[in-house]
Every structure is written in structure tokens, then in C-alpha cells.
Amino acid sequence: MEGQRVYGGVSGDQRREERRARLMAAGLVCFGRDGFAATTTRSIAAESGLTQRYFYESFSGIDDFFAQIVHELGDEWRAKITDAIAAAPPRLPDRLRAGVTAYLKVIHRKPYIARILLVEAFTVAPTVKQVERFLSAMGTVFQEMIAEEFPAKSKVVSDRDALATGYVGAVHHIALRWFRSQFSEPLEKIADVITKLIEGSISGYGAQRTSPPAR
Structure with missing residues (x-):
């Protein structure tokens, strides 16, 4: 399982947590700057420097993410x-x-x-x-x-x-x-x-x- 694999001393679970933290930080910027209605998974991914695939790794959608x-x-x-x-x-x-x-x-x-x-x-x-x-x-x-x-x-x-x-x-x-x-x-x-x-x-x-x- 990915969570049990270690690359460069970092486990899969740790990498997921790091990606989640980057997405959350990007969400603060996007929601705070543009508002909920104008924020999309694409804009969050772009702000975080990650792909949308990683967004759905941690969140079911934009509503869940904002909540x-x-x-x-x-x-x-x-x-x-x-x-x-x-x-x-x-x-x-x-x-x-x-x-x-x-x-x-x-x-x-x-x-x-x-x-x-x-x-x-x-x-x-x-x-x-x-x-x-x-x-x-x-x-x-x-x-x-x-x-x-x-x-x-x-x-x-x-x-x-x-x-x-x-x-x-x-x-x-x-x-x-x-x-x-x-x-x-x-x-x-x-x-x-x-x-x-x-x-x-x-x-x-x-x-x-x-x-x-x-x-």
C-alpha cells in the first residue's frame, strides 16, 4: 500500500498530508481573495502547484473542502x-x-x-x-x-x-x-x-x- 511505502525517508501518508496542507493553504488564498462562488478545484490546484487529481485524493469536492x-x-x-x-x-x-x-x-x-x-x-x-x-x-x-x-x-x-x-x-x-x-x-x-x-x-x-x- 502507498501509505506503507517510503521514498527518500518520507512515507506515502506523510506525502498525502503534505499535499493536503498545500491545498488547504491554497484554499485560504483562493476563498479569501476570490470568494467561494468564484473558486474552483482548478484554481485551488493551480494555486497549490498540484494537479486536480491530488485535490480529490483528500477531498470529495469543493463543498467538502470549504467546510x-x-x-x-x-x-x-x-x-x-x-x-x-x-x-x-x-x-x-x-x-x-x-x-x-x-x-x-x-x-x-x-x-x-x-x-x-x-x-x-x-x-x-x-x-x-x-x-x-x-x-x-x-x-x-x-x-x-x-x-x-x-x-x-x-x-x-x-x-x-x-x-x-x-x-x-x-x-x-x-x-x-x-x-x-x-x-x-x-x-x-x-x-x-x-x-x-x-x-x-x-x-x-x-x-x-x-x-x-x-x-
Whole structure:
């Protein structure tokens, strides 16, 4: 079997993984530059320097390919956000700012990724479940921060599901507007706006904080 053959010290499985990585990198460029509708297996193969035969070695078609890209990007994005929150000081404003800043840094540093995650993934049928999965995970992050910060019987905790949904939507739409403006304002300003928006909403509940959660 090819996966068991070794050429130049590299197995068939390793070569397949390398080809897949090249195709995925090419997909980021093509989808981010041209959009899903204008991207084809031919253009991806050309961008990667591989033939279309190798595309079908790893993917069943363009829909499957795009869904896998969105899935992997979403997982990486979520990991960066949760890691930033975990490393932040225990106060809610600090944790919020850390998470929001990590969210914004991903799209600011790599505009191709911004278009894929903020625009294309929301308009392509194969990625609807991936988008919902990511948004649900982000909502859970907000819910957990609220639950850790406020007494269990407070109104802000009882309404945390609806609040988290609203916060996720607000973050997405502010980030989308920022992306479409070609990042015309500093990242720090956008992070500050989002943090104050969420903090102001929570303060509107008159919630009394508990002591900072143990870290």
C-alpha cells in the first residue's frame, strides 16, 4: 500500500498530508481573495502547484473542502480566544478585553481568513453547521464568564443565554463592519468599544459581582 511505502525517508501518508496542507493553504488564498462562488478545484490546484487529481485524493469536492477549512479555522480561532481569556487577570473587564482582542487579532493579521470566517462561511450552505458550532462555542464562553462573575440567583445570570447570544451577534457585526472598512480604525479602539458595550449591558442589570473567581 502507498501509505506503507517510503521514498527518500518520507512515507506515502506523510506525502498525502503534505499535499493536503498545500491545498488547504491554497484554499485560504483562493476563498479569501476570490470568494467561494468564484473558486474552483482548478484554481485551488493551480494555486497549490498540484494537479486536480491530488485535490480529490483528500477531498470529495469543493463543498467538502470549504467546510473543512472553516471547521479548522473555527477551532483555531476559538482556541486562541479561550487561551487569551484563561491567561488574563480574573476581573471580567480584563477577561472580556483579552478574548475580544484575540478574536480581532486573527482577522486583522490575516484578511483572507477574515473574509472566509466573517463573510463567506455565513453564505455557503455546507458551512452553516460549522458556523453555528463556532457561534455556540462563543456564546458558551460569554455564559461562563457571566456565571463566574455574578451570584447564581442574579437576573444577569438567569438571562445569560439571551445575553450571550446578543453579545456574539454584536461582536460579529462590529468585526464585519471593521473588516469591510479595511480596518480603518485601530484594533485597540474596536476592542475597547466591544468591551464597554458588553460591560455596559451587564451593568444595566444592576448586577452585584461576587469575588473574582479563583484562578
